[in-house]
Amino acid sequence: MRFLLISLLAVLGNMAYAQTDSTAFHAYLSNKEYKVYLRIDFHHQSIEIPGQELLGPLPGYLGKEHNSFCWPIISAEVKGDKAFLEMVNDYGSEDLEATLTRRNDSIYVLKQGKGSTLKVPNNGKWQKLPATLFFKRE
Numbered sequence: 001m002r003f004l005l006i007s008l009l010a011v012l013g014n015m016a017y018a019q020t021d022s023t024a025f026h027a028y029l030s031n032k033e034y035k036v037y038l039r040i041d042f043h044h045q046s047i048e049i050p051g052q053e054l055l056g057p058l059p060g061y062l063g064k065e066h067n068s069f070c071w072p073i074i075s076a077e078v079k080g081d082k083a084f085l086e087m088v089n090d091y092g093s094e095d096l097e098a099t100l101t102r103r104n105d106s107i108y109v110l111k112q113g114k115g116s117t118l119k120v121p122n123n124g125k126w127q128k129l130p131a132t133l134f135f136k137r138e
Contacts, residue, residue: 024102025078029135034127035065036120038100038110038135042076042083052090062087062110064120071118076100089116108135 025042040060041047047060059076075086081102088095096115102108110133118129
């Protein structure tokens with residue numbers, strides 16, 4: 001009987017972990033300082049970019065508030081609390097590799113790696129984003 005109870009608790013614990021893990025990278029994340037956001041679903045890769053539905057479902061994208069410009073995420077591989085990303089700007093002229101790390105339930109950190117620098121339009125000019133950006137889950 002005791003073995004059955006321990007087994008049941010182990011299964012329930014694994015189920016709780018699986019639910020947390022599968023939703024960790026399905027979120028809307030924002031950075032208020034730079035007015036950018038991430039809309040992501042790395043497990044189901046079901047995100048369509050408004051106005052760019054021709055691209056089909058993707059793992060997600062980085063967008064700029066009040067602007068249609070974005071950086072589509074063309075691939076995402078999740079390993080624990082970290083996702084390895086490949087991104088391209090919506091013109092297709094620049095690309096980069098990045099990681100998105102989940103620090104806790106509400107804080108995520110995007111770190112740019114090899115490739116181009118993330119740039120977004122801001123007041124008629126291109127604004128370079130820092131190599132490390134913090135996002136909050138909304």
